[in-house]
Amino acid sequence: MTDESLEPQTFRVTRADLVRYAGASGDFNPIHWSERIATGVGLPGVIAHGMFTMALVGRAVTFWAGAPDAVVEFNVRFSRPVPVPDTDEGTEVVVSAKVKEVTAEGHTRLSLTATCNGDKVLSLAQALVRKR
Amino acid sequence: MPLDQSFVGRIWPPTAPYLVGREKIREFARAIGATDAEYHDPEAARAIGYTDVVAPPTFPIAITMSASRQVVDDPALGLDYSRVVHGDQKFAYTRPIVAGDALVCVNSVDEISSRGGHQFITTRTEVTTEAGEPVVTVWSKLVQRAEES
Numbered sequence: 001m002t003d004e005s006l007e008p009q010t011f012r013v014t015r016a017d018l019v020r021y022a023g024a025s026g027d028f029n030p031i032h033w034s035e036r037i038a039t040g041v042g043l044p045g046v047i048a049h050g051m052f053t054m055a056l057v058g059r060a061v062t063f064w065a066g067a068p069d070a071v072v073e074f075n076v077r078f079s080r081p082v083p084v085p086d087t088d089e090g091t092e093v094v095v096s097a098k099v100k101e102v103t104a105e106g107h108t109r110l111s112l113t114a115t116c117n118g119d120k121v122l123s124l125a126q127a128l129v130r131k132r
Numbered sequence: 133m134p135l136d137q138s139f140v141g142r143i144w145p146p147t148a149p150y151l152v153g154r155e156k157i158r159e160f161a162r163a164i165g166a167t168d169a170e171y172h173d174p175e176a177a178r179a180i181g182y183t184d185v186v187a188p189p190t191f192p193i194a195i196t197m198s199a200s201r202q203v204v205d206d207p208a209l210g211l212d213y214s215r216v217v218h219g220d221q222k223f224a225y226t227r228p229i230v231a232g233d234a235l236v237c238v239n240s241v242d243e244i245s246s247r248g249g250h251q252f253i254t255t256r257t258e259v260t261t262e263a264g265e266p267v268v269t270v271w272s273k274l275v276q277r278a279e280e281s
Binding site for chain 1: 156159160162163164165166168170171180182186187188189190193194197198214217218219220221222223224225227228271
């Protein structure tokens with residue numbers, strides 16, 4: 001069924017998450033942990049790694065698909081930063097998806113949306129998942 | 133200064149094998165809040181057909197980002213990393229990465245372009261086993277933002 005919407009998934013993101021992700025991924029770009037450096041290059045403040053946001057979207061996709069090896073293709077464009085304030089609450093990323101098509105191979109193409117404070121932070125985001 | 137167009141189509145020598153550790157997958161899964169048992173528990177992973185704990189879909193970036201420094205850190209390319217942001221990211225999977233894999237990366241450059249003072253480079257990394265069996269192909273598009281005038 002196309003245009004079917006999947007249950008949105010909400011993820012909380014705090015500064016501690018960014019520090020943990022920096023260590024686990026090896027991406028130590030200071031714009032993801034230093035307010036001074038982030039604002040110095042014109043950002044509103046510390047922002048999440050694009051790949052951290054994509055990882056959260058990946059969690060939603062594997063949840064919907066039912067298994068990590070059900071994901072055949074996964075792509076995003078980072079269209080807007082995800083600012084993460086230095087508070088206990090941090091911020092929230094909401095991931096939603098629509099079924100766009102079932103391909104000739106029987107895979108399901110999902111059109112993905114991620115929002116933070118109501119703004120879309122990704123564009124052209126899609127996943128191709130194998131039917132279980 | 134524009135990025136060196138002669139990088140397009142070039143293929144770099146394979147990187148030294150990256151041995152995927154069980155604890156690295158667990159650490160990455162914890163960092164993204166992925167709590168399902170197949171990311172942490174080898175028995176649970178084997179029960180659903182993996183040889184060991186399985187990596188979440190974006191895990192390959194932890195290997196390819198460092199491997200692609202071969203390309204983006206080459207001074208001849210002319211990339212100013214302090215002005216770089218991540219534009220696009222794509223993964224095409226043959227199979228998921230599992231603990232125990234020894235993975236080799238072969239980098240190439242698909243495209244270099246510019247628009248409105250911004251410059252774009254798309255790297256492609258073919259991630260394979262040491263025997264050359266495909267695992268995942270990873271594309272990263274980096275944007276070097278225009279200099280403030």
